[in-house]
Amino acid sequence: MNVFRSLKYRNFKLFFYGQSISLIGTWMQKTAVAWLVYRLTGSALLLGVVSFVSLIPSLILAPYAGSIVDRHNRYRILVITQVTSMLQAGALAFMILFKIYNIPAIIGLSLLQGIVNAFDITCRQSLMVDMVDDKSDLPNAIALNSTMTNLARIAGPAIAGIVLSAFGEDVCFFGNFISYIPVLTCLFMMKLNTIVPVRSEKSIWTELQEGFKYVSGDPDLSSMILMLAASSLFVIPFNTLMPIFAKDIFNGDAKTFSWFESAAGLGSVVSAVYLANLKTNKNLVKIMSTASLIFGISVLMVAYAGKLPFALVFMVFTGVGMMAQTSAINTYIQTHAIPAMRARAISYYVMAYQGMIPVGSLMAGWLAGELGPRRAVCIEGIIGVLATALFVLYKRRQAAGESVDGKTALAK
Incomplete structure (x- = not known):
């Protein structure tokens, strides 16, 4: 099938299968942490704080991470970040197993995961180009990666809802710990011809400035990143409040909360499959604009849904809009940025996406x-x-400005 054409490449196939399992564990842990914090504290603000500390490192460290990834072996960095994430999941699992319900400790471990993710996400995205031999299949690989992420977003919370009700949070955290074994196995089986960059004589600060000048100097790249930043700051954080909707507004439990996450994940998969089937990346700006409108309207509908089934239907549409918006911007950056600046351009994408959400979560x-x-x-x-x-x-x-400039040039 055309939609799965990127899986013909061995390295991408191994990456895809390993990450598929690991991301289910990640979403199990994410769901369990949110539920645990709200169950223990009943505080909407603390929900925002946990989300804040898990994502704020991306705002501060993402450009720095882009420069680091551009200067070093991306494969080795990815292995290090995955091992560190595994240890973080294990620490959280043992803490809850022994009934150490320490909110500052949970916040601290969430902060650690955020620091690791600032490097991990930039590295994974920039390494994807090395996993696909035919670069015309790169947009398909990005879309399939997004499909995998959002299938995990359906399965992870759904499994977490069942596990939370039957066994408790610690089992969710152990599940995430174990899920890193397949992804590390697949990474060690990969044979990547990654080009180790020549040691740059420039300082990290100089390279950071170069990355900023490149992105800010390209009006198409900068406008897409600014649109994503606005969405991440003001719209995407609505999801932080879903435990309150599940527990207080619709009088539900952990399973009800998992339905909200899974509904959004279902919509995201629909968008990802659509994007994976695209034969060209020429209409990414139009797709992003349409998706952003769908996202904003569906969030409005969730706000005043009177019954749980309606809220879940609108959550599906939030997933459709958010996924198409973020994936279209990601694909645009990866296919338009020059190779020497790709990791740094992606790091600004990560900063606008992951970095703004924590600030927005606190505001929400x-x-x-x-x-x-x-x-x-x-x-x-x-x-x-x-x-x-x-x-x-x-x-x-x-x-309109480009059209006027073109006519002026022709007249001359």
Whole structure:
């Protein structure tokens, strides 16, 4: 099938299968941590804090991580980050097994995972180009990677809901710990012809400046990254409040919360499969704009859904919009950035995506405390729609300006 064409490459196939298992464990742990914190504290603000510390390192470290990845062997960095993540999951599992319900410790381990992820995500994304021999299949590989991520987003919370109800949080954390064994096995089986970069004489700070000048100097790349930053800051964090919707608004339990995550994951898979089937990447800007509008409107619908089934249906559409938005921007950057700047361009994508979400999560938690969860989510949906309108207006003006410049050049 055309949609699976990237799996013909051995390295990408090993990466795909190993990550498929590991990401299910990651989502099990993510769901269990959110439920555990809210069960112990009942605090919307602390939910935001946990999300904040797990993602804020990406805002601070992502550009630095991009420069590090560009200077060193990406494969070795990936192995190191995966081993460290495995140890973090094991520490969390043992802590909960022995009933050490220490919120500061949970926050500390979440911060550690965030630091590792700042390097891991940049490295994984930039290494993908080395796993696909025919570069025309790179957009398909990116879309399949997103499909895998979002299938895990369905399976992980669904399994976590069952495990949480039957056994408890510690089993979820041990499940994540064990899930790193297949991904490390697959990494060791890969045979990558990664080019180890020549040791740069430039300082990291100089390379950081070069990366910023490159991204900010390209209006197409910078506008896409700014749109993602706005979405990550004001819209995507609505998901932080879903434990409150599940427990307090719809009077549910851990299983109910897992349905919210799985519903969004289902929508994400639909988008990912659509993107994987694309034969060209020429319409990525239009796809991103449409997806952003769908995302903003569906968040608005979730805010005031009167019954649980309606809320879950709208959650599916939030997954459709968010997945298509982020994946289209990711693909655009990877296919348009020059090779020497790819990791640094991706690092700004990671910073705009993963780095802004924690700040937004704190804002969402504060808004929910001040105005209530429904109004907080409503405000986020409105901002999403307005941001999309501004982006579309900017692109139209840009296109009009280019058309005028083209006619002027022809006249001369």
